[in-house]
Amino acid sequence: MGRWRVVEQLGVGGQGAVYRVEDIDRPGDFYALKLALYARDGRAEREVALMMTRAAHPHVVRFHGCARWPHPRKGWLGFVMDWVPGLALDVWAEKDGTTFRQLATVGATMARTLGELHDRGVLHRDLKPEHILIRESDGQPVLLDFGVAWYEGAAPLTTGPLPPATLFQLSPEAVSFLWRSSERPGTHYAFQSTDDLYALGICLYRATTGHYPFSEWLPLDMLQLAIVHVQPLAPVLVNPRVPRALSDVIVRLLAKNPAERYPSGAALDAALVAALSNEDAAWDASIFEWEEVPPTQEGGTPERHLLRPPRPKPSWTAPPPAPVQVERQSHGFRSLVLATAVLLLLLPMARVPPVAPGVHAPDEEWVTDVRVDPEPSRYEQAPLPARNQKLAPCTEGLEVELSGACWLSLRQRPPECPRQTVTYKGQCLLPVPKSRPVPTSVDGGTPDAK
Incomplete structure (x- = not known):
C-alpha cells in the first residue's frame, strides 16, 4: 500500500483493521x-484529523501519514x-513480576494523559x-485507537442514542440515558470526561482483580441493570493482595x-501519587x-502458573423500579425490569454500602458486610476464556x-498437559479460537438493540 509493505494482520475492530507494515524505503x-473497513468512512477521516492535531501526545500512539487503497x-x-x-x-x-506500584504508576500516567486530552476538548x-x-522497551503506557473519539467542533456521526461503545465499559449515566432515549427520539448522549475516567476505573479493576466488575458474558439487559444498580465489590475484597489505598481510588x-468521582484526570493522578506515598x-x-x-x-x-482470584459476586445498592412505574414505560424498559428478577436470583441480597476512599474500615467489617460464596479450590476453579476464544x-x-x-478436551491428562492448555477436573482443555474476528466495539443503538 503505497510505500508500505503489509507484513501481518494485528487485529480487527468495529471500524478498521490494523496491520504491521514495513517501510519499503527503509527495510527493517x-x-x-x-x-478503514468502509470506503468514505467519516469516522476514519475524523480519526485522521484528530491524530494529526489535538491527540498528539507523548503517551498517545504517534501518527506518521495516511493514504488510500487501492485507488489513491x-x-x-x-x-x-x-x-x-x-x-x-x-x-x-x-x-509474573508486575507489581502494584508499577500498575499505579501506569494508572497515574494514563490519568494525566486523559486529563490533558480532555483539556484540549x-x-x-x-x-x-x-x-x-x-x-516493551521502557514500560511506559501508550493510548491507542481513537476511532470513536470526539473533539470539540467534530462533525456528529452517531446515529443511535450512544456512540459505538464496549458495553461492559459504559458508565451508569450512559446506560440510564439509553433507557430513557425511547421517550425522546433523536436525542444523543453527551459523553463527558467522567465517562472516560469511569472506563479507566474499569481497566484498573480488571488489572488488579483479573475480572471486570460485571461479567462481560452477562446478557445485555442484565449487564445494563448491573451497571446502574449493583455496587461492585472493592478490589481488595476480590484480591486481598491489593493495597487498600489503591482499592479506595478504584x-x-x-x-x-x-459527581462523586474524581473531577479530572489531574485529580486522579494526584490521588494515585498520594496513594503511592504510602510505605x-x-x-x-x-x-x-x-x-x-x-x-x-x-x-x-x-x-x-497464575492463580486468579474467584470471580466476584457484587450486591445490589438500590431496589429495582417499582411496578407502578413500569406500566408507563416502553416495552424495552419492561424487559429490563423482567431481567431484574433474574439478576436478583443470581446475586447476593445483602446491601453493600460503597466504601468511601480514605475510610480504613477494620478488616472484619470488610469481610462480614458482604456475602460471597465459599472460595473454591484453586485447582477446581473453572478456567476463564482467553482473548479471541470462541464463545458458546x-x-x-x-x-x-x-x-x-468453548474448549477441546485432549487425550492427555494432567500432569501431561501441553503448555497451551489449562487443567480442570482431570482434563487438559485447549481454548477453541474464534473462526473470524468480531468487532471489539459495537453501536450502543437503542434500548432493545442486541
Whole structure:
C-alpha cells in the first residue's frame, strides 16, 4: 500500500483493521497501518484529523501519514502509526513480576494523559485494557485507537442514542440515558470526561482483580441493570493482595454518581501519587499469586502458573423500579425490569454500602458486610476464556462449554498437559479460537438493540 509493505494482520475492530507494515524505503522499520473497513468512512477521516492535531501526545500512539487503497483518491482510507511492541494493560498485569506500584504508576500516567486530552476538548469514548499498551522497551503506557473519539467542533456521526461503545465499559449515566432515549427520539448522549475516567476505573479493576466488575458474558439487559444498580465489590475484597489505598481510588472511580468521582484526570493522578506515598510493602508485591508447577519430564524446568482470584459476586445498592412505574414505560424498559428478577436470583441480597476512599474500615467489617460464596479450590476453579476464544454455543459432541466459552478436551491428562492448555477436573482443555474476528466495539443503538 503505497510505500508500505503489509507484513501481518494485528487485529480487527468495529471500524478498521490494523496491520504491521514495513517501510519499503527503509527495510527493517516497522509501523502499524489502520485501514478503514468502509470506503468514505467519516469516522476514519475524523480519526485522521484528530491524530494529526489535538491527540498528539507523548503517551498517545504517534501518527506518521495516511493514504488510500487501492485507488489513491477513491479507495479505503488508511493511516500509519507507530508500531508499539508490548502487552495490553490486563495481559501485562498478569505477567509474573508486575507489581502494584508499577500498575499505579501506569494508572497515574494514563490519568494525566486523559486529563490533558480532555483539556484540549478530546474524549476517547472507548477506553478499555486493550487500548492501553505497555511499551516493551521502557514500560511506559501508550493510548491507542481513537476511532470513536470526539473533539470539540467534530462533525456528529452517531446515529443511535450512544456512540459505538464496549458495553461492559459504559458508565451508569450512559446506560440510564439509553433507557430513557425511547421517550425522546433523536436525542444523543453527551459523553463527558467522567465517562472516560469511569472506563479507566474499569481497566484498573480488571488489572488488579483479573475480572471486570460485571461479567462481560452477562446478557445485555442484565449487564445494563448491573451497571446502574449493583455496587461492585472493592478490589481488595476480590484480591486481598491489593493495597487498600489503591482499592479506595478504584472504588471512587466506579461511583454510580459522576459527581462523586474524581473531577479530572489531574485529580486522579494526584490521588494515585498520594496513594503511592504510602510505605505499605504490598505496593511492591506481585499483583497476583503464582504457583510453581513441577516439570512434566525429568530434568525439565518448573513452570509458574497464575492463580486468579474467584470471580466476584457484587450486591445490589438500590431496589429495582417499582411496578407502578413500569406500566408507563416502553416495552424495552419492561424487559429490563423482567431481567431484574433474574439478576436478583443470581446475586447476593445483602446491601453493600460503597466504601468511601480514605475510610480504613477494620478488616472484619470488610469481610462480614458482604456475602460471597465459599472460595473454591484453586485447582477446581473453572478456567476463564482467553482473548479471541470462541464463545458458546459450542459444537455438540466435540467441544466442552465452560465459563461461556468453548474448549477441546485432549487425550492427555494432567500432569501431561501441553503448555497451551489449562487443567480442570482431570482434563487438559485447549481454548477453541474464534473462526473470524468480531468487532471489539459495537453501536450502543437503542434500548432493545442486541
